Amino acid sequence: MNVQFRAGAEPASTVAVKSAIADCDIHPARATATELYPYLAKRWHEHLETYGKHPYQGMMEGPPYPKAQPNASRRDAWPPEGGPQGSSLSFMQKQHLDPNNVALGILCPLNTGQGLRNQDLSAALASAINDWQIDKWTSQDSRLKGSVVVANEDGPAAAAEIRRRAGDKNFVQVLLLSRNVEPLGQRRYWPIYEAAEEAGLPIGVHAFGFGGNPITASGWPSYYIEEMVGHSQCQQTALASIVLEGVFERHPKLKMVMIEAGFGWAPSLSWRLDKSWQRLRGEVPHVKRPPSETIRDHIFWTTQPMEDPERRDHLFEVIEWVGWDKLLFATDYPHWEYDDPSRVLPAGVSDANREAFYLDNARKLYGLA
Amino acid sequence: MTRHVIAPVEELPPGTRKFLTIDERPIAVFNIKGEFFGLLNRCPHQGAALCEGPLIGLAQSSDPGEIEYTRLGEIIRCPWHGWEFDIRTGQSYCDPKRFRARAYPVNVEPGASVVKGPYVAETLAVSVESDYVVVDL
Amino acid sequence: MGADSGSQGPPMDGAARAPYGIGVEVLRTEVNRRHAQEQTPEETNVMTSPIAGGVDCDLHPAVPHLTSLLPYLNDYWRDQVTTRGMTDLVSQSYPLNSPITSRPDWRPAAGKPGSSLEDMKTQALDRFGVSYAICNPLYGVQMVFSEDMADAFCRALNDWLVKEWLDKDQRLRGSIVIPVQSIEKSVAEIERCAKDKRFVQVLMLVMGDMPLGKRAYWPIYAAAERLGLAVGIHAGSNYHNPPTSVGWGSYHIEDYVAQAQAFQTQLTSLIVEGVFARHPKLKMVMLESGFTWLPSYLWRLHKFWRGVRMETPWVDRAPVEIVRSNIRFSLQPIDAPPDPATLNRLFDHMQSDELLLFSTDYPHWQFDDDAVLPEGMSSDLVRKIMIDNPHATYSRLKSAVTQETTP
Numbered sequence: 003m004n005v006q007f008r009a010g011a012e013p014a015s016t017v018a019v020k021s022a023i024a025d026c027d028i029h030p031a032r033a034t035a036t037e038l039y040p041y042l043a044k045r046w047h048e049h050l051e052t053y054g055k056h057p058y059q060g061m062m063e064g065p066p067y068p069k070a071q072p073n074a075s076r077r078d079a080w081p082p083e084g085g086p087q088g089s090s091l092s093f094m095q096k097q098h099l100d101p102n103n104v105a106l107g108i109l110c111p112l113n114t115g116q117g118l119r120n121q122d123l124s125a126a127l128a129s130a131i132n133d134w135q136i137d138k139w140t141s142q143d144s145r146l147k148g149s150v151v152v153a154n155e156d157g158p159a160a161a162a163e164i165r166r167r168a169g170d171k172n173f174v175q176v177l178l179l180s181r182n183v184e185p186l187g188q189r190r191y192w193p194i195y196e197a198a199e200e201a202g203l204p205i206g207v208h209a210f211g212f213g214g215n216p217i218t219a220s221g222w223p224s225y226y227i228e229e230m231v232g233h234s235q236c237q238q239t240a241l242a243s244i245v246l247e248g249v250f251e252r253h254p255k256l257k258m259v260m261i262e263a264g265f266g267w268a269p270s271l272s273w274r275l276d277k278s279w280q281r282l283r284g285e286v287p288h289v290k291r292p293p294s295e296t297i298r299d300h301i302f303w304t305t306q307p308m309e310d311p312e313r314r315d316h317l318f319e320v321i322e323w324v325g326w327d328k329l330l331f332a333t334d335y336p337h338w339e340y341d342d343p344s345r346v347l348p349a350g351v352s353d354a355n356r357e358a359f360y361l362d363n364a365r366k367l368y369g370l371a
Numbered sequence: 372m373t374r375h376v377i378a379p380v381e382e383l384p385p386g387t388r389k390f391l392t393i394d395e396r397p398i399a400v401f402n403i404k405g406e407f408f409g410l411l412n413r414c415p416h417q418g419a420a421l422c423e424g425p426l427i428g429l430a431q432s433s434d435p436g437e438i439e440y441t442r443l444g445e446i447i448r449c450p451w452h453g454w455e456f457d458i459r460t461g462q463s464y465c466d467p468k469r470f471r472a473r474a475y476p477v478n479v480e481p482g483a484s485v486v487k488g489p490y491v492a493e494t495l496a497v498s499v500e501s502d503y504v505v506v507d508l
Numbered sequence: 509m510g511a512d513s514g515s516q517g518p519p520m521d522g523a524a525r526a527p528y529g530i531g532v533e534v535l536r537t538e539v540n541r542r543h544a545q546e547q548t549p550e551e552t553n554v555m556t557s558p559i560a561g562g563v564d565c566d567l568h569p570a571v572p573h574l575t576s577l578l579p580y581l582n583d584y585w586r587d588q589v590t591t592r593g594m595t596d597l598v599s600q601s602y603p604l605n606s607p608i609t610s611r612p613d614w615r616p617a618a619g620k621p622g623s624s625l626e627d628m629k630t631q632a633l634d635r636f637g638v639s640y641a642i643c644n645p646l647y648g649v650q651m652v653f654s655e656d657m658a659d660a661f662c663r664a665l666n667d668w669l670v671k672e673w674l675d676k677d678q679r680l681r682g683s684i685v686i687p688v689q690s691i692e693k694s695v696a697e698i699e700r701c702a703k704d705k706r707f708v709q710v711l712m713l714v715m716g717d718m719p720l721g722k723r724a725y726w727p728i729y730a731a732a733e734r735l736g737l738a739v740g741i742h743a744g745s746n747y748h749n750p751p752t753s754v755g756w757g758s759y760h761i762e763d764y765v766a767q768a769q770a771f772q773t774q775l776t777s778l779i780v781e782g783v784f785a786r787h788p789k790l791k792m793v794m795l796e797s798g799f800t801w802l803p804s805y806l807w808r809l810h811k812f813w814r815g816v817r818m819e820t821p822w823v824d825r826a827p828v829e830i831v832r833s834n835i836r837f838s839l840q841p842i843d844a845p846p847d848p849a850t851l852n853r854l855f856d857h858m859q860s861d862e863l864l865l866f867s868t869d870y871p872h873w874q875f876d877d878d879a880v881l882p883e884g885m886s887s888d889l890v891r892k893i894m895i896d897n898p899h900a901t902y903s904r905l906k907s908a909v910t911q912e913t914t915p
Contacts, residue, residue, distance in 0.1 A: 070453045070816050077450030078423055184755045185762070215755045218773035219745065219766060221718040224781065227816045228719070231776050231809050232753065235769035239752045242765050247758065266804030274768055274798055274843035281607045281873060282761040311807045316857050320804065323850070339815070340451055342417040432822035435782030436723070452815040465814035 022105035023343050024364035026304045027208070027261050027332035028146075030094075030109050030139055031073075033085035041130035041137075046123065056119045058183065058214040067226040071338040079336035087336040091142055098335045099145060102343050106364055107146045108174065108332075109135055110208050110261060116154045116179055117211045124153035128163055132173070140172040147368065149177035149206055155213075157193035164194070168201035174368040175204045179211025180233065180263065186240045187247030195253050204257040204302075204367060207240065209233035230339075237263035238271050241301070245275065248288035250300050257300055257367065262334060265303035269323040272297050298325070302367055304332035305359070306341040314348040326355040330364045377497075377504040383407070386444060388422065393506065398422075400497055400504060401458050403445055408458050409495030409506055410447075415463075419451040421492055429455070429464070461492035556881040558866070560637035562894030563905065566742075566795050566838045566867035567632060569673050570622035571597075571647045571665065580664035580671075585657070597648030597661070600751075601744040602872075603760060611873035621871040625676055632870040633679055636880060640898075640905050642708060642740075643673055644683045644795060650713050650746040658687035659697070666701050674706045681905065683711035683740050691724060695731045702735040705907040709738045709793070714770045715745030721774075721781030729783055733790040736903050741774060743767040743796040768843070771797040772805050775835065779809070782822040784834045791901050792835055796869055799837040800844060803857035806831065832860050836901050838867035839881075839893060840874040848883040855889075865901060866894040 032038060039047055059066050071077060073086050079097065081090035088094065099107060115127025128151045135148035150167045152160035167173050176198045184190060186207065198205050210233065216222045217232055237260055250256060275293035283289065303324065311317050321329065333341050347359065365371040375393050377400055383389055388401045390412065397412035399422030414421040428443040446455050446464070455464040496507040571577065574596050578586050588594070602609045610621030614631050622628065633641055649661040662685050674680045684701040686694035701707045710732045718724065720741065732739050745751045745763070752766040753773065771794050784790065809827045817823070823830075844851045855861075868880055881890060899905055 070819075071450070076419070077425070078420055181754050185752060185757045186754070188755075188758065213755055215750050215753070218719055218753045218777075219715045219749060219751055219770040220720065220774060221716070221749050223719045223773065223777055224722065225819055227780055227812050227819055228773070228776050230812045230816070232773050234805070234808055235772050236753045238769050239754050239757075239762075239766050243752075243754070243757050243762060246762050246765075264804070264808055266807060267801060269845070270798070270801040270804065270843060271765075271768075273800060273845050274765055277841065277843055278608075278761050278765050282764070284607070285759055285761055307808070307811060309804060309807050310811045311803070311857070316803070319853055319857075323845075338451055338453060339812075340417075342419075345417045427818070430818045430821040432782075432785075432824075435786055435820075435822040438821060454815060455818065465817055 022103050023360040024106040025104045025333050026108045026330040027334050028107045031086045031088035033089035038130045041133040058212040067229045075336045109148045114151050121156040125159040136172045147174040149175050161193040161197035164197035175206045178207050180209050180236045180240045181211040182213040185243030187243030199253040199256040206259045206261050208261040209263040233263045245293045259302045261304045266309040304330045306332040306334045307339045308341050308346045331360045375506045380502045407497040409497040411493035414449045424448045424450045456492045461494040556885040558636050561639045563898035564638045564641040565865040567870045568622045570620040572623045577664040580667040585660040599648040610871045614871040642681045655689035658689045659693045662687045681708045683709040698731045708902045708904040709740045711740050713744045717748050719777035721777030733787045738791045740793045768798045779827050780820045785822045794837045798843040840867050840869040864893045865898045
C-alpha cells in the first residue's frame with residue numbers, strides 16, 4: 003500500500019534552488035576542544051584546562067535544559083570526517099551552501115566566550131573566535147561573512163574588540179545574545195552600541211545566553227520546550243529595554259537584527275509599547291518617539307523559526323504589519339529547527355517580496371548590495 | 372506493481388535498517404522484531420531524510436508525571452525537527468488524542484488509542500519470500 | 509498550512525508598508541473592504557456601546573491603608589503591625605500616582621483610587637450597567653516573605669472585602685487572595701472563603717516564585733476545580749524574582765510592558781505541565797494581560813510542541829485547543845493598533861469568540877470616556893464578551909446567594 007498525503011496541507015512553493023539566497027543565521031562550530039588554541043594566549047590554554055568556563059548557569063558540560071537533538075542540531079549534519087555538526091566548511095558547502103545557492107551566509111558563532119563570569123577570559127575567547135572566523139571560514143569562502151563576537155558583560159572590552167575589527171570586510175555585524183546579566187538597554191552595554199554605530203556595524207541579537215536570571219519573570223521553568231518558546235518572550239523584553247532606555251535616540255544610525263526569536267510578536271509588542279508610552283512617557287522623557295516607529299526604523303528580523311499558522315493569509319497579514327522589507331531569511335543551519343528554503347514560504351508571494359525576503363534585504367542591511 | 376528483491380533476510384537482522392534507491396526513490400527497509408517495514412526516506416514535513424533518524428519507543432501519558440513507554444524501537448524521530456513517526460504505518464504522532472473518555476471532537480479510529488497526526492510518511496509493502504526481503508513498488 | 513486558503517490578503521507588491529496599522533491608506537482600504545463585506549448595515553466604525561446586564565470581570569477595590577485591615581487581624585498580628593511600625597503594602601506594580609494606576613477622572617481628591625464604593629458605583633457599575641462585578645484586590649500581600657504573616661494578611665483582606673464591599677452592593681463578587689508562600693494555607697483559605705458563594709475566583713499574580721504550572725501549586729488548582737472557582741492570574745509581581753525574564757530593568761514602564769511576556773511564559777507553563785490534563789474543568793482567567801499577542805504566541809508554541817511532544821506526553825491536545833477550552837482573557841487593556849480594522853483581523857487570527865471577558869479594569873486607565881469596547885464590534889460579539897463568556901467561565905456567578913458570613 004502506498005499512502006502519501008499531507009492532510010489539509012497546501013503545497014509549499016518551491017524556490018528554484020538556482021535563485022540565490024542569503025542565510026542570516028549559520029552556526030559554525032569548533033571541531034575539537036583545542037581548535038581555538040592557536041588564536042589564544044598560552045596562559046588561557048592552561049586556565050581552560052584547569053578551571054574551564056564558568057557561565058552564568060551551573061553546568062559546565064552541556065546546557066541546563068537538554069536539547070531536542072544532540073548538539074541541538076540536525077542528525078544528518080555530522081561531517082563525514084568527524085567533529086560536531088557545523089565544524090566542517092567543506093561539508094557545510096556540500097550539504098547546505100552549494101545546493102541551496104547561499105550567496106551570502108552570516109556566521110553567528112555560539113558557545114564562545116559570551117556569558118562567562120570571568121570577563122578577561124570572555125574577552126580573550128571573543129578575540130580568538132573572531133580570528134578563527136577569518137582563518138577558517140570567511141577567508142576560505144567569500145560567500146561567508148562573520149559577526150564580531152564580544153565580551154558582552156564588559157562594555158569597554160567589547161567596544162575595544164569592535165574597534166579592532168572596524169573596517170575589516172570579514173565582518174558585517176556585532177553579535178550579542180538576548181539573555182544577559184541585565185536587560186540589553188541598560189547602560190553597562192552602551193559602550194557596545196557606541197562602538198558599533200561608530201564602526202557602521204549593525205548588531206545581531208541572537209536568542210539565548212545566560213545572565214544569571216531565571217528565564218521567566220516567575221522563576222525557572224521545567225522543560226526545554228518552555229525555554230524554546232520562551233526565547234520569544236526574552237527577546238521581547240530585551241527589545242523593550244533597548245527602546246525604552248533610548249538606545250536609538252543616542253545612536254540614531256544604529257540598526258539591530260533580532261535573530262532566531264521569531265517576528266510574529268513584533269506588532270503586538272509595538273502596540274503595547276506605544277500604548278504604555280502614551281500613558282507613561284513622563285517617566286522616560288529621553289524616549290522621544292512612539293516605540294513602534296523606532297522599531298520600524300531600526301529593527302530587522304531573521305525569519306527562522308518561521309511562524310507557521312494554519313492559515314497562510316494570517317501569516318501574510320502579520321508580515322504586512324512587520325514589513326516585507328524588514329525580514330531576513332535564515333535557516334539556522336545546522337540546528338534542528340532548521341527551515342528549509344524551498345519549503346518555508348507558502349505560495350502566493352509576489353516576486354518583489356520573495357526577492358526581498360530571501361536576499362535583497364540582507365544585502366542592503368549588511369552593505370553588500 | 373513491481374517486486375524488488377532487497378536483500379537476504381540474514382543481512383537485515385532485527386533492529387537494523389537498509390537504505391537503497393528504487394526507481395530513483397530513496398527508501399529504507401526496517402526489521403522491527405522480525406517484521407519488515409518500508410518507508411520512503413523523505414519526511415512529509417520539510418523533506419528531511421526521515422529514515423536516518425533514531426528509533427525510540429512511544430511515550431504516552433494518562434496523567435502528568437506518569438509515562439507509559441511502549442513499542443520500543445518502532446517509532447522513528449525525524450533527524451531534523453524530531454517529529455515522531457510509526458514505522459509500521461507511517462503515521463505521525465504530533466497531534467495525539469486524550470487517553471480518557473472525553474466529549475470533544477477528535478478523529479479517532481476504533482480501537483486506536485492515539486489519534487493520527489495530519490502527516491503520514493509514505494510506506495511500502497515489504498514481504499519475505501524464500502528468505503529474501505522483497506519490496507512491492 | 510491549512511487547507512482553507514482564505515482570502516488573499518492585502519496586495520503584496522513589495523512596497524514597504526507603514527508599520528503595525530499606523531494609517532497607511534492602501535492597507536486600511538484593503539482591510540476595510542474585507543471587513544465591510546462582513547458587516548451588516550447597522551454596524552459602522554463608531555464607538556461600540558456596552559449593553560446592560562453584563563459582567564465586569566476586573567475591578568480593583570483599594571485597601572486604604574494597612575490599618576484598614578486591623579479589625580480583621582487577631583490580637584497578635586494587630587500588635588505586630590502597630591508595634592513594628594508597618595505602614596502599607598504598596599507594590600511597585602502600581603505606584604499610587606502613576607498614570608495607569610488611575611484614570612484622571614476616577615482619581616479621588618483624597619485617598620487611594622478605587623477606595624470608595626460610591627465612586628465605583630457611579631464610575632463603573634452604574635455607568636456600564638453591569639449585573640455583576642468581580643473584585644480583584646491588588647494589595648501587596650504577596651510580597652511578604654513570611655508565610656504566617658502572609659496568611660494573616662490574606663485572611664484579613666478577604667474578610668475586609670466581604671464586609672466593606674460584597675455586603676454593601678449585591679452586584680459585587682470577589683476573588684480569594686491566597687498566601688502562595690504556603691500551598692497548605694492557600695488551600696485552607698480557599699476552602700474557608702468558598703463557603704461564601706459570592707467568591708467566584710482564586711486570585712494569583714502572574715509573576716511569583718515559580719512558574720504557575722509547577723506541580724507544587726496543583727493542590728490549589730484541585731481545590732478551585734472542586735469548588736467551582738475559576739483561577740484568576742492578574743498582572744503584577746511579588747518581586748521575589750526579577751520582574752522580567754532578562755533581569756531588572758530601570759523603569760515602571762518596562763515592568764508594565766513585561767507583564768505581557770510573563771503571561772506568555774505562564775501560559776506555556778500551565779499548558780505543558782499538564783494542569784488541564786489533570787483538571788479539565790478548571791477555568792483560568794488572564795487578568796489585565798492584554799491579548800493581542802495570543803495568536804502569534806500560539807503559533808510558536810504549537811510549532812515547537814510538535815517536535816518535542818515526547819518531553820511532555822500528557823499534552824494530548826494541540827495547545828490552541830487547551831486555550832480554547834480552559835483559558836480566558838479579560839478585555840482591558842486592549843493593546844490594539846490604532847486602526848480598528850486591524851484589530852478585527854486579530855480577532856480572526858484568534859479563531860474563537862469565546863476567549864474574551866468584558867472588563868473595565870477600574871480604576872486603572874486603559875480607555876477614555878465610555879470607549880470600553882473596541883470600535884465596530886458586532887452586537888453578537890458584544891453580547892458574548894459582556895454576558896455569555898463570563899457566565900460560562902464563572903459558574904458561581906448565578907449561585908443563590910444568602911448573606912453568609914465568611915467564618
